[in-house]
Amino acid sequence: MTGKIYPVSEAWSSSAYIDENKYRALYEQSVSDPEGFWGEQAARIDWIKPFTKVKNTSYDPHNVSIKWYEDGSLNVAANCIDRHLETRGDQVAIIWEGDEPNLDLKVTYRELHDRVCRFANVLKKHGVKKGDRVTIYLPMIPEAAYAMLACARIGAIHSVVFGGFSPDSLASRIVDCDSSVVITADEGVRGGRKVPLKANADKALEKCPSVERVLVVKRTNGTVGWTPGRDYWLAEEMESVSADCPPEEINAEDPLFILYTSGSTGQPKGVLHTSGGYLVYASLTHQYIFDYKDGDIYWCTADVGWVTGHSYILYGPLANGATTVMFEGVPNYPTAARFWDVIDKHQVNTFYTAPTAIRALMGAGDELVKKTSRKSLKLLGSVGEPINPEAWEWYYHVVGEERCPIVDTWWQTETGGILISALPGAIALKPGSATLPFFGVKPALVTPDGQPIEGAGEGNLVITDSWPGQMRSVYKDHTRFVQTYFSAYPGTYFTGDGCRRDEDGYYWITGRVDDVINVAGHRMGTAEVESALVAHSKVAEAACVGYPHSLKGQGIYVYVTLMEGIEPTEALRTELRNWVRQEIGPIATPDLIQFAPGLPKTRSGKIMRRILRKIAEDDFSNLGDTSTLAEPGVVSDLIENRMNKA
Numbered sequence: 001m002t003g004k005i006y007p008v009s010e011a012w013s014s015s016a017y018i019d020e021n022k023y024r025a026l027y028e029q030s031v032s033d034p035e036g037f038w039g040e041q042a043a044r045i046d047w048i049k050p051f052t053k054v055k056n057t058s059y060d061p062h063n064v065s066i067k068w069y070e071d072g073s074l075n076v077a078a079n080c081i082d083r084h085l086e087t088r089g090d091q092v093a094i095i096w097e098g099d100e101p102n103l104d105l106k107v108t109y110r111e112l113h114d115r116v117c118r119f120a121n122v123l124k125k126h127g128v129k130k131g132d133r134v135t136i137y138l139p140m141i142p143e144a145a146y147a148m149l150a151c152a153r154i155g156a157i158h159s160v161v162f163g164g165f166s167p168d169s170l171a172s173r174i175v176d177c178d179s180s181v182v183i184t185a186d187e188g189v190r191g192g193r194k195v196p197l198k199a200n201a202d203k204a205l206e207k208c209p210s211v212e213r214v215l216v217v218k219r220t221n222g223t224v225g226w227t228p229g230r231d232y233w234l235a236e237e238m239e240s241v242s243a244d245c246p247p248e249e250i251n252a253e254d255p256l257f258i259l260y261t262s263g264s265t266g267q268p269k270g271v272l273h274t275s276g277g278y279l280v281y282a283s284l285t286h287q288y289i290f291d292y293k294d295g296d297i298y299w300c301t302a303d304v305g306w307v308t309g310h311s312y313i314l315y316g317p318l319a320n321g322a323t324t325v326m327f328e329g330v331p332n333y334p335t336a337a338r339f340w341d342v343i344d345k346h347q348v349n350t351f352y353t354a355p356t357a358i359r360a361l362m363g364a365g366d367e368l369v370k371k372t373s374r375k376s377l378k379l380l381g382s383v384g385e386p387i388n389p390e391a392w393e394w395y396y397h398v399v400g401e402e403r404c405p406i407v408d409t410w411w412q413t414e415t416g417g418i419l420i421s422a423l424p425g426a427i428a429l430k431p432g433s434a435t436l437p438f439f440g441v442k443p444a445l446v447t448p449d450g451q452p453i454e455g456a457g458e459g460n461l462v463i464t465d466s467w468p469g470q471m472r473s474v475y476k477d478h479t480r481f482v483q484t485y486f487s488a489y490p491g492t493y494f495t496g497d498g499c500r501r502d503e504d505g506y507y508w509i510t511g512r513v514d515d516v517i518n519v520a521g522h523r524m525g526t527a528e529v530e531s532a533l534v535a536h537s538k539v540a541e542a543a544c545v546g547y548p549h550s551l552k553g554q555g556i557y558v559y560v561t562l563m564e565g566i567e568p569t570e571a572l573r574t575e576l577r578n579w580v581r582q583e584i585g586p587i588a589t590p591d592l593i594q595f596a597p598g599l600p601k602t603r604s605g606k607i608m609r610r611i612l613r614k615i616a617e618d619d620f621s622n623l624g625d626t627s628t629l630a631e632p633g634v635v636s637d638l639i640e641n642r643m644n645k646a
C-alpha cells in the first residue's frame with residue numbers, strides 16, 4: 001500500500017536550499033558524524049562565548065542526560081532581534097492580524113527591540129531575575145511575543161499557558177513551576193467573542209500564594225477586578241522604564257522555557273527546554289523545511305500557547321530574520337474564507353496549519369477558497385495530527401492549486417522542533433505520510449515488547465540518538481522524565497506514537513499508542529478528563545477514550561458510572577460536559593457521554609480500556625478475550641447503550 005506519489009518539481013529542486021542529493025549526503029553526514037554536523041550548524045546563531053563541546057548525551061536509563069554546546073553562552077532574544085537590527089531593522093518582524101478583519105499591526109525588528117527591551121526592564125523592575133519563572137496567559141497579541149522574548153533577554157524562564165485553559169488548569173501550572181509573576185490581558189477576543197482572561201487569572205491566583213505581580217495588557221478595555229499592589233497595567237509600566245536593556249549572557253544549557261503538556265498519567269508535565277540547542281534546531285528546521293528565503297511572508301496559524309507557536313511562530317522564524325504572521329482569530333470568523341482572505345491581504349508565501357482546520361474548511365466548500373487569489377502561496381504545511389489523504393488532496397489541489405508542496409511535519413512538545421518531514425525541494429510527497437527524518441534524526445520501530453523492526457513494518461516509534469532541540473527534563477521531576485521516555489525501550493527515546501514504515505522508508509504516523517488522545521490537534525490525557533469527572537459529586541467512576549471524529553480527528557468519549565441513586569438524564573449529561581469544560585477548558589469538553597452501570601474490569605480491578613476503545617469506535621466485532629473480566633456481562637450493556645452507533 002504505497003498510494004500516490006507527488007514528485008518534487010523541477011522548479012523546487014533547482015531553487016530550494018536542499019535538493020535530493022544534498023538531503024541524502026547531509027543526512028548521511030548528520031547521523032554518522034553528529035558532532036561534526038551540529039558543530040557546523042551551530043554557527044548559524046551568534047554565541048557570546050563559543051562552545052568547545054558539541055554533544056554530551058546519554059539515553060542510559062540509569063543516567064539520562066542531554067547536553068548540547070554545554071560550555072557555550074548566548075542570548076536567545078539577541079539572536080532573534082538585536083543581530084538583525086543592522087541589516088533589517090526596518091523590515092517587518094511580526095505582522096499581527098486581529099480577530100476583526102480591519103484590525104492589524106506591523107512590528108519592525110527595530111520596534112520589536114524597543115518593546116522587548118522595555119518589557120524586560122518592567123520584569124526587572126518587578127523583581128524578576130535570571131532563572132525565575134514567569135507565567136504568560138495571553139491571547140494571540142504581539143505582547144505575547146514581547147513577553148516571551150523579554151524573559152529570554154533576562155534569562156527568566158517563561159511558561160506560556162494557552163488562553164483557553166480554565167482557572168484551575170492555570171493555577172496548577174503556576175503552582176508547579178512556582179511563578180512569582182503572571183502576565184495576562186483584561187480580555188482576549190476570538191471569533192467575535194470575549195474571553196475573560198483577567199477574571200480567570202484572578203480566580204486562579206486565589207490558589208497561588210507565590211504570585212506577587214500581575215502585569216495586565218489592555219486589549220479590550222473591559223472592566224476587570226483589581227488588586228492594588230499586585231496588579232499593574234503593562235502599558236503604564238512600559239512607559240516608566242528605559243528602552244535600554246543589554247541582553248544577559250545565558251549558558252547554552254540554561255532553561256529557556258517550560259511548556260506543560262498532557263501525558264498518559266497524572267497532571268500535565270512541565271516539558272523543559274534549554275537555550276542553545278533549542279535555538280539552533282528551531283532555526284535550522286524552519287529554514288530548510290519551510291525553505292525560508294529573505295522577503296518571504298510566513299504564517300503559522302498555531303497559538304503561542306502550544307509548542308508550534310513557540311518554535312515556528314516565534315523562535316525559529318525570528319532567529320532567521322523572517323517576517324512572521326501572528327493571528328488572533330479563528331479560521332471561521334467572520335467567514336470560513338478568513339485564512340484565504342488573510343493570505344491575500346498579507347501576500348503570504350508559506351502557510352502552516354493543522355489538519356483539523358483543513359477538514360473544517362474543506363467542509364465549508366470550495367467556493368470560499370476559489371473566490372480568493374492565493375497566488376502568493378508557494379508552500380503549505382501541516383502539523384498536530386495525522387492528515388487523512390482526503391484532506392491532504394483537498395489542501396493540495398484546491399488551496400495550493402497543485403503548485404505548492406505540502407510539508408507534513410511530525411514532532412512533539414518534547415522534541416522542540418520538527419523531526420520527520422518532507423523538504424520541499426528534496427523529498428517526493430505521499431499524502432498522509434510525514435515522509436523522512438530531518439538531519440540528525442534517527443527514527444526506529446520496535447514491537448510492543450521491544451524487538452527491533454527492520455525494513456517495512458509497523459510498530460512503536462522511538463528515536464535512537466539525541467538532537468539539539470530535545471527536551472532536557474520534566475521540570476523538577478527528572479525521574480518522571482526518565483520513566484516516561486527512556487524506560488519502555490532502554491537506549492532510545494520513546495515517542496508514544498505508533499508508526500508504519502513503507503518499502504521506500506517513508507514514515508506514516510498512526511497515532512498515539514498511550515492514553516493520550518489528540519483532539520483537533522490538541523493533546524489531552526485521558527487521565528485528566530477522568531479526574532475532572534470523578535471530582536463531580538454525582539460521579540462514582542469515569543473512563544475516557546478517544547474515537548474517530550470526522551472534524552477533530554479524535555473526539556472525547558467518556559463512560560460514567562453515577563453515584564447510587566443518581567438518575568442518568570440528558571440534563572446531567574449537559575451538566576457533566578460543562579463541568580469538564582470548567583475544570584480543564586473548552587478543549588477537554590466530552591463529545592459523547594455514556595452512562596454505564598459498570599465498567600469492564602480485570603479481576604485485579606484494572607479498567608479494560610482496550611474494550612472501551614473498541615466500543616467507542618463502534619467496532620465490537622473484535623473485543624478480544626473478555627473471559628478475564630470480573631463481570632463479563634457489563635460488556636453487552638455497554639455495547640447496547642453505546643453513543644456512537646453508526
Ligand code: 6R9
Pocket residue numbers: 261306307308382383384385386387408409410411412413414434495496497509511512518521522523
Ligand atoms: C507539534 C505538536 C504531539 C503529538 C505527536 C503525534 C501528533 C503531531 C503530527 C502528528 C501525525 C503529524 N502529531 N504532528 N501525528 N502527523 N504531522 O503537535 O506537539 O501538541 O506535543 O503533540 O501530536 O501523536 O505525538 P504536541
